[in-house]
Amino acid sequence: MATIKDIAKKMNLGVSTVSMALNNNPRISQATRQEVMRVANEMGYVKNWLAADLQGGRNNLILVIVDDASRPYFSRFIDIVQNRIAYHGFDLLISTTFNNHLDTAKRYLSQNRGAGAIVFTMQIDDDFINKCANDEFPIYVFGREVVGNENVYCQKEVSYYLSGYLSTNYLIEQGFKRIAYVRQVLSTLGTPRRFEGYLKALAENNIAFDEGLVFDVNRDNGKNIYDNGYMVTEEIIKNIQDKKIDAVFYSNDSLALGGLKCFSDAAVKVPEDISVIGYGDLPYSRFLSPTLSTVGSPDYASVYNYGVDTLVKAINNEDTSSVDEDYRELLLNAREIVYERGSVRRK
Amino acid sequence: MATIKDIAKKMNLGVSTVSMALNNNPRISQATRQEVMRVANEMGYVKNWLAADLQGGRNNLILVIVDDASRPYFSRFIDIVQNRIAYHGFDLLISTTFNNHLDTAKRYLSQNRGAGAIVFTMQIDDDFINKCANDEFPIYVFGREVVGNENVYCQKEVSYYLSGYLSTNYLIEQGFKRIAYVRQVLSTLGTPRRFEGYLKALAENNIAFDEGLVFDVNRDNGKNIYDNGYMVTEEIIKNIQDKKIDAVFYSNDSLALGGLKCFSDAAVKVPEDISVIGYGDLPYSRFLSPTLSTVGSPDYASVYNYGVDTLVKAINNEDTSSVDEDYRELLLNAREIVYERGSVRRK
DNA sequence: TTGAAAGCGCTACCAA
DNA sequence: TTGGTAGCGCTTTCAA
Numbered sequence: 001m002a003t004i005k006d007i008a009k010k011m012n013l014g015v016s017t018v019s020m021a022l023n024n025n026p027r028i029s030q031a032t033r034q035e036v037m038r039v040a041n042e043m044g045y046v047k048n049w050l051a052a053d054l055q056g057g058r059n060n061l062i063l064v065i066v067d068d069a070s071r072p073y074f075s076r077f078i079d080i081v082q083n084r085i086a087y088h089g090f091d092l093l094i095s096t097t098f099n100n101h102l103d104t105a106k107r108y109l110s111q112n113r114g115a116g117a118i119v120f121t122m123q124i125d126d127d128f129i130n131k132c133a134n135d136e137f138p139i140y141v142f143g144r145e146v147v148g149n150e151n152v153y154c155q156k157e158v159s160y161y162l163s164g165y166l167s168t169n170y171l172i173e174q175g176f177k178r179i180a181y182v183r184q185v186l187s188t189l190g191t192p193r194r195f196e197g198y199l200k201a202l203a204e205n206n207i208a209f210d211e212g213l214v215f216d217v218n219r220d221n222g223k224n225i226y227d228n229g230y231m232v233t234e235e236i237i238k239n240i241q242d243k244k245i246d247a248v249f250y251s252n253d254s255l256a257l258g259g260l261k262c263f264s265d266a267a268v269k270v271p272e273d274i275s276v277i278g279y280g281d282l283p284y285s286r287f288l289s290p291t292l293s294t295v296g297s298p299d300y301a302s303v304y305n306y307g308v309d310t311l312v313k314a315i316n317n318e319d320t321s322s323v324d325e326d327y328r329e330l331l332l333n334a335r336e337i338v339y340e341r342g343s344v345r346r347k
Numbered sequence: 348m349a350t351i352k353d354i355a356k357k358m359n360l361g362v363s364t365v366s367m368a369l370n371n372n373p374r375i376s377q378a379t380r381q382e383v384m385r386v387a388n389e390m391g392y393v394k395n396w397l398a399a400d401l402q403g404g405r406n407n408l409i410l411v412i413v414d415d416a417s418r419p420y421f422s423r424f425i426d427i428v429q430n431r432i433a434y435h436g437f438d439l440l441i442s443t444t445f446n447n448h449l450d451t452a453k454r455y456l457s458q459n460r461g462a463g464a465i466v467f468t469m470q471i472d473d474d475f476i477n478k479c480a481n482d483e484f485p486i487y488v489f490g491r492e493v494v495g496n497e498n499v500y501c502q503k504e505v506s507y508y509l510s511g512y513l514s515t516n517y518l519i520e521q522g523f524k525r526i527a528y529v530r531q532v533l534s535t536l537g538t539p540r541r542f543e544g545y546l547k548a549l550a551e552n553n554i555a556f557d558e559g560l561v562f563d564v565n566r567d568n569g570k571n572i573y574d575n576g577y578m579v580t581e582e583i584i585k586n587i588q589d590k591k592i593d594a595v596f597y598s599n600d601s602l603a604l605g606g607l608k609c610f611s612d613a614a615v616k617v618p619e620d621i622s623v624i625g626y627g628d629l630p631y632s633r634f635l636s637p638t639l640s641t642v643g644s645p646d647y648a649s650v651y652n653y654g655v656d657t658l659v660k661a662i663n664n665e666d667t668s669s670v671d672e673d674y675r676e677l678l679l680n681a682r683e684i685v686y687e688r689g690s691v692r693r694k
Numbered sequence: 695t696t697g698a699a700a701g702c703g704c705t706a707c708c709a710a
Numbered sequence: 711t712t713g714g715t716a717g718c719g720c721t722t723t724c725a726a
Contacts, residue, residue: 001482003718003720005719014698015697015720016721017696017697023721046484047719047720048720050397050718050719052719052721053397053720054398054719056702071422075419092442093440093441096426101433104433134348134393257634261636283573286608287604287607289636352703360713361713361714362703362704363704363712374711374712394704395702395704396704397703397704399704400704402705402706402717402718403705403706
């Protein structure tokens with residue numbers, strides 16, 4: 001592979017001249033520059049960005065670690081984040097923690113492979129994140145609060161618990177009292193927070209919490225999320241009579257999709273026999289039959305963009321604290337709402 | 348950020364000693380090694396992989412360029428590819444070409460940002476790919492055949508046309524003759540190939556091709572794929588009577604999902620009034636109501652893995668031609684089949 | 695307008 | 711077992 005040295009030698013020029021010419025430095029004459037470009041092109045020269053970045057002490061990669069790229073939830077996240085990162089002139093190195101990739105992701109993080117990182121998974125614990133972050137490698141964490149390292153940024157006062165509260169409250173308003181809760185373990189912290197919201201809504205409405213109405217989904221069984229939703233729903237169906245279940249709150253839309261199918265197969269009519277609500281407002285949720293009622297934010301983009309902006313500020317050693325006020329307003333606009341659709345009826 | 352130089356100075360050791368100790372080189376005594384590790388840890392040392400890679404002349408990144416990471420089709424692809432790439436000890440740099448990211452992706456490619464690249468999008472044309480590939484930067488292309496550069500590898504004799512053929516033939520076998528074809532423009536080459544299969548099946552069964560049965564979907568309208576499926580289906584519904592349409596072949600499952608919803612809203616019963624088949628066997632397709640009949644491969648993983656393996660061989664300057672026989676067998680096993688589900692009836 | 699040389703942080707060779 | 715030094719390919723400073 002040709003290097004600038006080769007070009008310099010061939011043209012009887014200094015390497016610095018070639019370098020400058022290639023970088024459109026105005027100190028090099030038009031004629032020389034064009035000639036260098038021509039020869040470089042002819043020799044198939046490709047700049048070695050490793051060397052350039054090393055020299056410059058820069059590195060325009062941002063590491064993004066998500067749980068499972070194949071879930072629509074994360075797809076949306078990645079799409080928005082990629083846009084914003086590109087807007088700031090950085091590039092994206094994506095790593096997942098789902099299948100067997102956890103080690104790779106942790107390695108990346110501990111190797112500081114990038115100018116900074118964004119972490120959106122529960123598979124990597126707070127301690128590890130705190131250990132990896134430093135002045136030159138700030139980390140932004142979505143979905144939970146991590147404290148203890150000033151180079152770790154996160155969503156403060158995340159209103160996730162609201163979502164569980166909203167859905168449950170909504171179901172109660174529609175007249176339901178025996179609401180099953182499908183909880184996914186090892187998800188982002190959103191899940192436990194949503195569960196808190198569920199409890200809170202029950203308490204406020206003087207409905208006794210029944211442990212037997214909580215159904216856990218464990219994704220470590222190698223099945224996909226839809227199968228898991230289906231399987232947990234089989235359990236629910238077994239208990240419908242006994243426990244008088246009249247509504248189900250799935251902690252995400254993908255689980256709910258599997259659940260809808262299971263109900264359909266078992267001839268349990270949604271929403272006539274049982275009402276169903278999901279969480280996350282995935283792109284396909286309004287195309288299902290029945291359309292899936294869910295809770296989501298009308299403006300995920302703002303929250304995600306805000307995270308990227310904060311990280312970029314940290315990378316550039318700019319002040320990150322001043323934006324807290326903007327953040328508050330942002331959260332207000334991005335506050336989650338109930339999307340009323342066809343899978344919940346009025347009891 | 349501490350460097351090995353700093354550690355060496357602090358410990359009164361040579362930089363090479365520190366480097367070797369950090370790399371577990373057996374030439375360094377156990378005692379020294381452990382002490383170096385301890386101090387490195389204490390100083391918060393993080394290896395600069397840019398420098399290491401530059402020195403070693405290596406680079407363990409593989410660039411993966413896909414159309415739109417948010418489509419399940421690509422999620423599955425990325426998941427499989429990531430697994431295999433990790434297995435070979437390489438890392439993954441993902442870039443998309445959908446939103447406004449095309450330029451970034453092309454820049455990566457022309458900058459040879461990695462030890463090699465995998466391209467799975469139609470947005471980058473053959474010429475560009477051929478121009479970017481070279482001895483030190485082989486490219487593997489999925490979904491189409493690119494010729495003209497020995498460093499560009501691709502799926503030869505891709506059997507995509509078969510899939511259009513299979514679905515159409517299947518519909519004809521079930522008794523349908525007026526089969527609408529929903530074609531997505533600017534997709535991978537699979538779409539045009541599938542269209543050829545559609546034509547072939549019609550011809551073999553002596554069914555005249557009717558241009559009016561082809562409905563194009565253009566994704567450049569900013570809508571998501573489900574909306575596009577919905578919208579094109581509105582067009583189809585307008586023509587059902589006139590053109591006596593009795594079945595629809597959507598060129599991918601996501602479009603079909605939008606379509607199913609549209610039919611449902613318009614009280615057109617699937618499969619009673621019209622049969623629907625998709626393509627790609629997405630994870631959620633068997634959870635829809637009705638379950639979506641589709642054509643897919645029982646073994647995408649093999650095909651994708653094979654591509655990765657070939658690329659890695661090329662990167663390591665190993666012989667890539669010898670595996671052609673394995674490939675043939677692989678294609679045989681991965682041959683696409685019809686998944687008969689609920690959205691097609693027997694006429 | 696051009697070029698020599700230093701140096702980014704690391705590894706590897708060869709010498710001690 | 712340890713260390714000095716060259717050099718990966720590039721950019722940048724300073725001098726010519």
